[in-house]
Amino acid sequence: MKDRVQLLHTAKQLNYKTFSRKNILEKLQTAIAFCLLIISIIPITFILVYVLIKGGTQLSIDIITQLPEPPGDDLLSAGGIGNSIIGTIIVTTIASVISVPIGIGGGIYLAEYSSGGLFSRFIRFGTNVLAGVPSIIAGVFIYGIIVSTKLIYGSNYSALAGSLALSILMLPTIIKTTDEGLKLVSDDLRRGALGIGASKFITITRITLPAAFSTIATGILLSVARAAGETAPLIFTALFSFYWPQGNEILLEPIASLSVLIYNFALEPYEAQNELAWAASFILVMMLLALNIIARRIGKLTMDNKSN
């Protein structure tokens, strides 16, 4: 009985004291952290709202299908962004065609063939370093190697040069995700395949690559999304164009892209051009968000498969 009284007494002391110095301090710290959290949410909210309102409201068939007009020609209208949308798609697709095979090949080499020696350590390190190279440097590099020397059939600014610059930026992400995706595949699968007589090549193409498919696909989509939004490597490689890409030398001529259009038109003193830049941002952001969401979905699929 005496013990119980003692116990009740202690329990009373354990009550939460709202106004003790310690508890107020705790709440204060939580409040400060909460304020900083709110600050970190504000920019993205405002950016999305402005892109949606200023870009989304002026969306029309004309804007999507017409050509842009050179600044100053017509003060009321700046035309459309039709060729820029197509240009962005063309340049990004070619960049992917260049970097995806090389990236996946490199990743396969690192994860499946290399023995963890000095060379593969150096390549892994190089991949990390290349991922940190500023995108403008990729533009400078391609400008110097291809544009200024007119290396490719004597054309200087070209869609191909822009694509090459973008592919430099995509390469490290693809190698890294392929490498990591393949490393996650269980060794039992490999041994099983080799055990029933499959060659190493067959094992990789039929067993391990399909098993790592969704990780690799996520990596590729994310790098495509990043490349499609890049401007710095394009401004002096792919340049810009006020015309539709046409003829058989599409790739050897300057090409328009959404990001460069936004950059050029944002700095124009004409309001019509500025408005068009907002419309282009809206389209670009929507494209990138869609890619990101698809990438996330595919990434989630793997997680679910693994937990089953």
Added chain:
Amino acid sequence: MASMVAIVLIGILAFIFYGSLESMARFGFKYLITSGWNPVSDEYGAFTAIYGTIITSLAALTISLPIGIATAIFITEDILPRKVNEFIGLMVELLAAIPSVVLGLWAIFVMEPFLRPFLILLNQTFSWLPFFGTEPRGPGMAPAIIILSIMILPIITSISRDSLNQVPKKLREASYGIGATRWTTIFHIILPAAISGITGGALLALGRAMGETMAVTMVIGNSFNFSWSLLAPGNTISAMLANQFGEADGSQISSLMYAALILMILTLSVNIFANWLVKRISLKY
């Protein structure tokens, strides 16, 4: 195919180094500490741009580091329901998906006009400090710093969150068990355990801020006149490259290459150090 990485990387370094040789021979070390940029008389000095690159990225890091870490702490703790935490995490990551040119557009037309009254106030109150010594007139270093800190926020937040999540639960439970409060645990147990990951993330963000081009070019004003003031127009190496490279020729190209080489060395050393730090933490637990 893996060696493509090495070829490209060494190619870039060799190419930029080779391109900058001419300028290096002509200006040498003086290039780094003088700030004239005159294509007509062929005199180049990159001090304004180097100062701009270092100051904008460091200031941006100083602003977004506390915000990013606090956000990461908040969403790894159980203060809010898990759904809300996931939503906030998603919002911050969305920010990383917005292309920098769109951020630049937003910065020109929305953020800079909004900030100007505050910057003017800053100038009036602290005009005796060299950093706030000039009157803000539209584009300048300060808007560039703010937009940079917005851009690197997702990197800091997501890497801090990952390293906070890696801290073993046992540490937290033990700390609560001996009567420590939530924030005592955070400051004395969890943050110290995650510190090298967070530092690595901060350095990666710094490297990213140094190399960031578009948004900065659009708001910094691209001036070659050197000024200590953060409110005056300035320049960064990457902004200078974006503006000048397309129209440059002869020794100007070589001078730009020299600047690119400096940028490359700056970002590479920061990135390599960051990768080394991040690797160290992942071995620990």
